[in-house]
Amino acid sequence: MSASNLPARAAENLRAAGRSEDTERRSVASTAVPAEPHAGYRRRFWTRARILRTALAVVFVVVGILMLAPVAWVVVQSVEPASQQFEVPPVWFPHDMTLQSYRTLFTDVPFVMNVLNSLLVTTSVVVGAAITSVLAAYAFARLEFRGREALFVLFLAALTLPSQVEAVPEFVVVKYLHLLNTQASLVFPALVQVFGIFLLRQHFRTIPKDLEDSATIDGAGHLAIIRHVMIPLSWPAISAVMIITGQYIWNDFFWPNLFIISEGRTTAPLALYTLQASQGGGPIGAVFAGLSVLCVPMVIGFIVFQRRLMAGIGYRGVSR
Amino acid sequence: MLSAPTKARSKPKRARPTRRQPLIAYLLLSPALVLYIAFVGIPVVGIVVISFVQWDLISPPHFVGFANYRHLVHDNQLGRTLANTFLFDIMTTTLHVILGMGLALGVTTIRSRVVRYWARTAIVTPFLLSAGVVALVWSYLLADETGPFNYYLRKIGLQPPNWLASGTWSLPGLVIIDVWATIGFTFIIFLVGLQGIPDELHEAASIDGASASSRFRYITLPLLSTSTFIASVVAFIGAFEIFTWPLVDTNGGPGIATQTVLLYIYREAFQNYLFGYSAVVSLLNVVILVSFVIVMSLVARRWVHYERV
Numbered sequence: 005m006s007a008s009n010l011p012a013r014a015a016e017n018l019r020a021a022g023r024s025e026d027t028e029r030r031s032v033a034s035t036a037v038p039a040e041p042h043a044g045y046r047r048r049f050w051t052r053a054r055i056l057r058t059a060l061a062v063v064f065v066v067v068g069i070l071m072l073a074p075v076a077w078v079v080v081q082s083v084e085p086a087s088q089q090f091e092v093p094p095v096w097f098p099h100d101m102t103l104q105s106y107r108t109l110f111t112d113v114p115f116v117m118n119v120l121n122s123l124l125v126t127t128s129v130v131v132g133a134a135i136t137s138v139l140a141a142y143a144f145a146r147l148e149f150r151g152r153e154a155l156f157v158l159f160l161a162a163l164t165l166p167s168q169v170e171a172v173p174e175f176v177v178v179k180y181l182h183l184l185n186t187q188a189s190l191v192f193p194a195l196v197q198v199f200g201i202f203l204l205r206q207h208f209r210t211i212p213k214d215l216e217d218s219a220t221i222d223g224a225g226h227l228a229i230i231r232h233v234m235i236p237l238s239w240p241a242i243s244a245v246m247i248i249t250g251q252y253i254w255n256d257f258f259w260p261n262l263f264i265i266s267e268g269r270t271t272a273p274l275a276l277y278t279l280q281a282s283q284g285g286g287p288i289g290a291v292f293a294g295l296s297v298l299c300v301p302m303v304i305g306f307i308v309f310q311r312r313l314m315a316g317i318g319y320r321g322v323s324r
Numbered sequence: 325m326l327s328a329p330t331k332a333r334s335k336p337k338r339a340r341p342t343r344r345q346p347l348i349a350y351l352l353l354s355p356a357l358v359l360y361i362a363f364v365g366i367p368v369v370g371i372v373v374i375s376f377v378q379w380d381l382i383s384p385p386h387f388v389g390f391a392n393y394r395h396l397v398h399d400n401q402l403g404r405t406l407a408n409t410f411l412f413d414i415m416t417t418t419l420h421v422i423l424g425m426g427l428a429l430g431v432t433t434i435r436s437r438v439v440r441y442w443a444r445t446a447i448v449t450p451f452l453l454s455a456g457v458v459a460l461v462w463s464y465l466l467a468d469e470t471g472p473f474n475y476y477l478r479k480i481g482l483q484p485p486n487w488l489a490s491g492t493w494s495l496p497g498l499v500i501i502d503v504w505a506t507i508g509f510t511f512i513i514f515l516v517g518l519q520g521i522p523d524e525l526h527e528a529a530s531i532d533g534a535s536a537s538s539r540f541r542y543i544t545l546p547l548l549s550t551s552t553f554i555a556s557v558v559a560f561i562g563a564f565e566i567f568t569w570p571l572v573d574t575n576g577g578p579g580i581a582t583q584t585v586l587l588y589i590y591r592e593a594f595q596n597y598l599f600g601y602s603a604v605v606s607l608l609n610v611v612i613l614v615s616f617v618i619v620m621s622l623v624a625r626r627w628v629h630y631e632r633v
Contacts, residue, residue, distance in 0.1 A: 057433070057434070057435055060430060060433060060434060061434055061435070061436055061439045063430070064430055064431065064434055064439055064440075064442075064443040065439055065442065065443070067427070067430075067443060067446070067447070068442045068443045068445070068446030068447070069446070071446040071447055071449065071450060071504070072446045072449065073472075074450075074461050074462070074465055074504070075449070075450075075453075075461070077465065077472055078461050078464075081464075090464075090467075090470035092469070092470060092472075092475050093475060093479075094472035094475060135355070136355040136356040136359065137356070139352040139353070139355060139356065140352065140353050140355075140356035140357075142352060143348075143349045143350075143352040143353045144353075147346075147348065147349035147352070148346075148349075149346040149349040149350065150346065152349075155353070155357075158360075159356075159360065162360070162364045164614070164617070165364075165368070165610065166561065166564070166565045166609075166610075166613065168565055168567065168586055169371075169586075169589075169606045169609055169610055170364070170367040170368065170371060170606070171589065171590065171593065171606070172370075172371060172374060172589070172593050172599055172602050172603050172606060173366065173367035173368075173369075173370030173371045173374060173603070174363060174367045175593070175594075176367075176370060176374070176381070176599075177362060177363065177366055177367060177370070179381070181362075192359065192362075192363070193359070193362075193363040195355070195359050196356050196359040196360045196363065196364070198360075201356060226348050226352070251452060254454070255452070255453065255454035255455060255456075255457075256454070256455075257454060257455045257456040257459075257567075257568045258455075258567060258568070261571075262590075262594070272454075273454040273455075273456030273457055274456060276456065276457070276460060277456050277459075277460065277572060280460055280463075291460065295457055295460060295461055298453070298454060298457050299453055299457060299461075302449075302452045302453055303449055303452075305452075306445065306448065306449055306452050307445060310444075310445065
């Protein structure tokens with residue numbers, strides 16, 4: 005019984021290490037052993053480690069608030085009447101709420117059209133790039149053909165090149181294809197996502213070949229294998245590619261700024277920039293409303309897709 | 325039997341599917357390949373070609389030899405532009421590594437699931453917003469009189485500058501925007517790295533009496549070196565390509581105090597219609613970036629600890 009001092013000491017050490025929840029559960033269990041009622045569980049509640057940990061939690065609650073405060077501020081500005089926008093000290097809980105800014109945004113400027121453009125471009129790219137990536141990745145992962153390694157290296161080389169550096173020649177290409185000032189100029193160049201090809205190739209290579217062999221014996225061709233074996237088995241990776249591509253295209257600022265001139269054909273972030281730049285502080289409420297419209301779905305979408313998005317972001321970073 | 329095509333080649337019976345593969349392979353590859361040639365291949369070759377011509381996209385281009393390259397020497401904006409880009413890059417990369425690692429360490433140490441989830445979500449969220457949206461939001465936040473940022477800085481007794489309008493402080497102002505917007509990415513890299521460190525190492529060390537700081541120095545830091553390397557390379561490349569904040573928030577100004585390389589390339593081509601010279605600056609940009617990545621990889625060989633667990 006008296007030997008229970010030793011595990012208690014070890015548990016204390018582990019707790020100080022402050023690692024996994026698993027550790028915590030173990031240490032709590034060993035502290036709460038009823039055999040030693042005099043152990044002073046109550047007195048030792050505020051140990052140094054616990055104080056530090058609580059302080060850390062408080063700090064991170066504040067960090068979270070600070071990170072989200074800019075978005076919250078914009079949303080608050082968007083529901084305030086024009087006379088109360090930009091109030092100093094900043095207002096966080098508005099008294100008079102109005103949807104006037106949203107009314108201006110949806111009636112006076114073609115913002116609905118811009119959001120639809122963004123949706124159109126993003127969906128086309130997400131679906132199209134997923135298809136081209138799956139097909140190319142399958143060829144690289146499973147088929148034998150001359151120049152396979154060389155082609156793959158050629159594709160990979162594109163990852164090291166910052167795409168915006170090619171702005172000038174790509175503009176020329178798009179101009180000669182007569183795509184300037186069309187939504188197609190945002191779709192076609194984005195349909196080849198090298199990181200997607202790379203990621204899916206890696207994933208396809210982990211799928212056991214026996215599955216394809218038996219499918220081949222049953223008379224399946226390559227397309228059938230892709231459809232019924234590869235895609236279902238690597239759906240998490242494919243959806244990660246789709247989400248990351250979608251997030252990138254939806255948010256892109258550089259290419260729409262370069263290729264699209266017409267107000268009605270541009271994407272939503274660009275439309276807000278034009279609105280802010282051209283009107284010289286006119287319907288600023290509409291800009292706030294537009295920013296909120298673009299921010300809030302991203303925040304909600306992130307909370308829903310968090311797991312997959314985090315994984316995808318990691319992939320994209322590593323593959324760069 | 326498809327699984328062993330190389331061995332199968334010797335046996336005529338199995339050679340058939342192998343021989344048929346190239347056609348289907350090229351068919352499957354063709355969509356990606358055609359797009360790649362049109363939008364990556366041709367531009368890469370094109371940029372070299374364009375660098376030797378004088379061209380405004382309207383009148384036909386004419387060959388000028390190395391004139392565009394010679395202009396690099398006489399360009400009185402280029403020096404400042406490169407200096408701005410490097411300064412911005414060094415500031416953001418340093419902050420990214422320090423803050424990203426600190427935040428990831430903090431978040432993994434937190435016990436409460438709720439706080440951990442809240443912190444992780446809040447830190448990553450800004451990374452998901454459009455660069456254009458971020459730039460617009462901060463143009464209001466950093467405003468001197470009406471912006472909440474300076475209001476709260478004054479409230480805690482500081483005398484903040486007029487960030488985006490000051491020659492000295494506009495670049496650090498853009499650093500603030502950049503770190504807020506993209507720290508989530510670095511944070512995730514470190515988070516993934518930290519998850520790869522086995523708990524047993526820390527437990528064993530602390531049973532042996534190692535303090536928290538020495539555990540950090542001798543366990544966490546070496547095992548995180550791969551993540552640190554990836555994070556610094558990605559942050560460095562990302563910062564070098566910076567475009568949206570200077571365009572929207574400062575328009576490169578005041579003067580050219582926040583003109584970065586990419587903004588300069590963009591302006592030379594699409595505002596001054598000097599496509600040839602713009603291509604030369606683009607090539608310079610690629611050369612600088614590639615050589616930096618090579619140098620970083622060489623340096624990294626000395627201190628990156630590749631774990632073999």
